[in-house]
Amino acid sequence: MDKWLRPSFANLMKNKKFSDCRILVENESFDCHKLILSSASEFFERMFLSDFQESQSSEYRLSDVSPDTFRIFMDYVYTYDCKKLEENTNMMILNLFECGNKWLVESITADCQAILTARAPQMGLGNLIATFQFSHNAENKDLIGVVSCNLYRFGPNMNCDAALFLTSDVFEKYVILSDGYIPEVERFKMIEAYATVNGLIDAETVKHKIEMIDKKGDTDSGVDGTISTENKSLKDDGDEPVTINSISDFENEGPVSLPDKAKPSAEDKKDLKLKKMRIKYVKTLLDHIHFYNMTKIEFYNVVGKSFLLTYKEKFEKLYLTR
Structure with missing residues (x-):
């Protein structure tokens, strides 16, 4: 997005000017603009064009995201400010990456992947294992490769409690990955x-x-x-x-x-x-x-x-x- 438009769009979000829909997430509501959300996401475009009752009331409920995650997602699609995205924790970046995958927002998935790739060499073992699980869930081969290479840094320490909470299919991949690095x-x-x-x-x-x-x-x-x-x-x-x-x-x-x-x-x-x-x-x-x-x-x-x-x-x- 053009840097001159970002303040204007951010102001729309804060002041709720011309908002024409409301997104309900758990016990919170967000006044939004259909044009902005639908231009960012094919998922929201289809939702706004649907014949469901919600389309008549202009209220839509999302059940697969937390209010905090959706708030940051909204901030992103109104500004496309990658620098601000970088201020979030690794777990929030994973949550936003997942939202991008579900809601077909390629720009946020690309930015989240770039952030995780840059952070991987400094990540602790627990964060790397969480990202290893996520990258397999997302079937993102590039991220799998980056995380796998950085897991090798920990050698024998790869045998840790965090690995025990991987899903069964990903745990098998982790066992294979550990070959030659753990006694x-x-x-x-x-x-x-x-x-x-x-x-x-x-x-x-x-x-x-x-x-x-x-x-x-x-x-x-x-x-x-x-x-x-x-x-x-x-x-x-x-x-x-x-x-x-x-x-x-x-x-x-x-x-x-x-x-x-x-x-x-x-x-x-x-x-x-x-x-x-x-x-x-x-x-x-x-x-x-x-x-x-x-x-x-x-x-x-x-x-x-x-x-x-x-x-x-x-x-x-x-x-x-x-």
């Missing part, structure tokens, strides 16, 4: 911590109707979920108890016939399907671990005491260690 045993600990913090190690996984897990059953993969426990014994009304080392042991078993009274309900099937998907996700994470880069002592002290592998798998992996 292998620490990468394993990070996966185990992620499984624990996110409820993936769940004793309930091996209770009740676990016989339903069949090697010829559902082959869907998933990314949200649980793993196993060890040495649980199941018994059903006079049947002999079944001792298991891990849920994954059951993936190699054939179908088990259950008496009619023990037939699983639709909800049980859904629950077991989800648990099986979760098991596959944890196995996928463990596939990224190079056990040959661990010493036998490291393996014994960490992997040997973990529930993430069956006894058979532990013996197999132990032979890979040095």
